[in-house]
Amino acid sequence: MRTTRKALSIVLAGLMTVGGMSVFSVSAAQTSTPTLSFKTQNALYAHAVSGSNDSDAWVAWQCKHNEDMEELNSNRKYFFLPSSVSSTSVELYNAYSKSVTVNNVTIPSGESREVSYTIDKAGNVTADGKTYSLTFLKSSAESAIYVNNSNADGNGKELISYLNEDKSNYSSATGAIVDRNGKIDNTSIKKIKGRGNSTWGKAKKPYNITYSDKVSIGGMSKGKKFSLLANYQDDSLTRNRFLYDLADAVGTPYASDSRYVDFYSDGYYWGSYQMTEKIEVGKSALVNDIDDTAYLDADGNVNKDFPFLCEVDSGAVDGEDYYVKCDDGIKVTIKAPELSEGDKGYNEVKNYVREKYNAFYRAAKKADSDLSQYADVDSCAKLWLINELGKNWDSGVSSVYFVYKQGSDGNYKFFGSPVWDYDNALGNAAGSAWDLQNFGVKDYTQYSGWWCRFKDRQKRSQNSSNIINNISRNTQVNKAAVNIWFEQFVPAINYFAGKTTSYKGSDEFYTKTQYFDLLKDSGAMNYKSGWHIRTSSWICDHTSMNKADFDMTTGTYTVSNTKTSYNQGSFTDMYNYAADWMTSRAAWISSKWFSEYTPSAKIGDVDGDGEVTVMDATLVQKYIVSLETLTDSQLNVADVNGDGEISVIDATQIQKIVVNLV
Template sequence: MKLAKIIAVGLSAVMLTTGFSVSAFAAQTTESTVSTPGFKTYDALYAHAVLNSEDTQAWLRWQSVHDEDFNEIDSNKKYFFLPSSANGEKVDIYNAYSSPITINGVTVDSHKSGSIPYNTNVEYKVNAGGKNFTLIFMKSTAESAVYINNDNADGNGTELITYLNRDKSNSASATAAIIDADGTIETADVKKIKGRGNSTWGKAKKPYNVTFKDNVTIGSMDKCKKFSMLANYQDDSLSRNRFLYDLSDAVDMPYASDSRYVDFYSDGYYWGSYQMCQKIDTGKTNLLSDIDDKGYLNDDGSINENFQFVCEVDASATDDDYHFTSSSGNKITLKTPELAPGDKGYNEVKNYVKNKFDSFYNAIKSSTENLADYADVDSVTKIYLINELGKNWDSGVSSLYFTYKQDENGNWKFYGSPVWDYDNSLGNAKGVEWDLGNIGVNDYEQYSGWWCKYKDKGKNSSSTNNVMNLISRNKNVIKAAPQVWFEDFVPALKTFMSSGVSEGEIYSSDVYYNYLKGSAEMNYKSGWLLNTGSWIADHSKLNVATFDYSTGKYTVSNTVTKYSNNFDGKYNYCADWLTSRAAWLSNEMYADYEPSNPRIENDLNNDGILDVRDATALQLYIAESATLDIEGVKMADINKDGIIDVRDVTALQQIIAQ
């Protein structure tokens, strides 16, 4: 090795460890053969998502930290917010300045690209365009990155997101690149992207709906054309929607939206960490793949006697929405079929859905009707338990979806699905003080206490038209809830509380954290704030609760767990609140749980045989040398004296001997 090269390498190592650039020393000029950005560039540096790639879409420019009006806070400090696909040692940089630049000892000529070695979270000094900058590289851990570009979205030279953010009605086509963490690049055409949401659209970090021209896959999701990009702006853990969507999938709720953590870039700008979800829409490869949105029409153009539909309880529905007000006073929006005035069947479809919903509502509210004649009780119970688990502030008010279709026996019924919009849940929101006072709830932020049966019902009144409130008090749902909870929810929640599980419908908490950690840190460093306003609850401390499913014992820790005001703290608070809430609900429903497949009386080890092994299992349980399952513990008090001890072993031995 030549002496000069040895010196250069040594200096590079020294400067990297001290946080300074070697650009003050003799620099090495390099030129890469990679592509250049396929959209309009400015006086800036651009980095590509994948090393040595010929792709023109996945470029991002360096940027400064911004406030929520997108004003730069320190224009002399720049960041590259790299996706998870970026090489961990080198990155291809495109120099859009009119003169050469040098980074970490490597010079890149004007309008050329070069491969730059880097370390994350190290300050490099760069002179570009006659100005001195400090540059820091950050790298995501998200499952994927999505680049959507159109530098002329309105035909007047306006970049895509600037144009979309002006008005939610604005939409545009675009080109795109989807890059998974392993560096796989899928290019695609975007047929349409536009803003979405109600209250969330009014926030600085905005959500969008995206329709691709062809099916695409994002982070190993099934191929799909229509996605919703959730900003999760009001959720400092960035995870509440993901947790409950995945949980609904794990408990086998129909039409559970699959989703991934992604970093979102447009026209070279990093817009933050998003959750890319399957949109609630029909179509062969979309979420509602088996719902026929044209099923309301017969071949001759007349209206079908019965047909599938998806509707939403939505108190904020406006005249711009295809909706009606039910006999109970609830605003109901039709999501599919979604017709416009003048369309064939516009009024007929609306009246049909209204009549079906009114019958469903009356069955929910009735003390004599059998809900199973109108609805799939299992899925309606599950959507109630999702809302109860989350203490969802919007429970029964908005984003409560029902699908009307035939069951396996050909009977037309309502299904509680799909689940949607849970950022104001899992201990996130404080709620409205006067509203909580009116319904008599003073523990809304806590993981204990029932919620759905109080929502929108005055404490001095017995009436309400809140659909979820009525579902929670329906006799069929009350009967089904403990069994559904312990046989469907508890196994899924145990997976969440385990570690290292990254396959299946729901992952363990540590896996979600590892996917999100780097993306969240970039999100908040770029300018999005933690604790966005007075609406967000205090996430600084918690007395964590646990439930021992082998003994039925509920425990609240005497030690306060404290959470720091950063992503780690906010994520851990959310996860702990979720598991503590699950513990409280388990304790409340434990006594009412009856297994769907009852086993032999006193078969404590659940092997289908009553014999001496059951007495041994009981002895080991009493000696704390082994555990029993939930039903085994319930059976263990053989002599019914309220105590599980050696006398129960004796009683069981006598039963076995007889």
């Protein structure tokens, strides 16, 4: 990737003047002379919420740019507006030294006015003696994120230019979080810095943000730490969101919640992003039952056993990451407790993590091992299934997280979670021809064909150092995976595809149409601003597909004889390609496993008719008063609350299931 530093500085120089930092504004409803919290240029600025007492949520008009942040047509301007703005009018501020007229409204210098507009309709504006074409575009995203600091380095450099110079750079900032209804949260940013490994090297960069107090983004649970994902290589901007939300819907522990957002900094629109719960430990963090001190006892000594969070990451770097090298050279980064050399227990923790991971890894390499002694089988199965569904190129290589903690039986074991990093999944990456040949995989970009069982396989051998590969071939995991697939994944994916309207798995897992409605205009703005990405040969062809379907009632797998065509220049088409690839992939997996599937007993279905009804509650009540006897299997599904006893509480729970209260 060519450096973008010089071009970035050039385009952002246009957003700076020699003027000083502005202060908090007075309501534009009371005065037409608002002030902005960052340095301004000769430009027009739009406010996220007209007339509000906010100085942060402003964005300048700007031109389309290329990947080096060079303007492509300086005479054609756009306003990339957040979803909070009215669809018919917006408050505009004139930072020019003379009056400017926009859509028949004259805005004096240094003042703002409410201006009517029509979405995606170009008009002409004369400002400072030049005539510009001006188009207003409005987002559909769940929130807008503004982060401002015109002096991030202490020498007058604005925030993003400074951060993008080096991933180690960080800064504080003022900011605004604006939801679709126009609610503004001006909680300041304690720290923002770059993040990612390969993604950091891309033109559109990701960041980690820490707020000074807990905030909610678009309805997410309140927290302080978030990851702002650029999804640079994903032309649908949604592969991570699909799989994170699906992981949550099927009950994978610690699945990250996220929202589509538009990102602005110092008056510049940086594109459509995904604001995601950061993988952190602590009471208010994503992994909320572990903290950085759990490895120490009350006297400050290292415990015999303790929980930890780790990541299998082939890219771990000496001097930057706290990691151990395990069997077969596998690098495992210790995310919690995260210690520095010289800290109490630094070496003891490393040795403990190495010992426990190696035991897990060795067991996983044996297909017939009792993996349940080392890991939670269900969560490992779900981790594999998410990667298998996505045909994730990075499966088992990087961003593979495990939480080591006590299970329900009191024994310490590995839990496959949280899920993370799927921009190279769901039919996106072309992969490496040499690797694919070595693995023996010819259909990687297709939605057909097993993947995880081949990833990193040694040539002419079943042996692999890839942990997801090994998990996918374990007998226990496979047995669990079939029922998990049909009873948890398939209902969710059918709901996503619009094949059913009845789904109780999660109220934050949506249909593909609902996701699209949230993202479509934000995605279109992202493309229009210059982030229509076609990144080299690594991204595979997305122009056509024979879509597949699977009918659970008949066990029939069908592939359309007619190809669906997709325009790679259209955000809508690239979104549809990703969604269609996922549902077709799910159909193929179902077709391969259907003959192995025996439905599990349904909790609450005491009479075994496949449905939970009032008759089941009655049967439990009769059992309680000794009017009925129940078999062991019936007792198992009758114990709804899982306390080991059959009581009136279980009968009540069944009645709640019947009326959809649980």
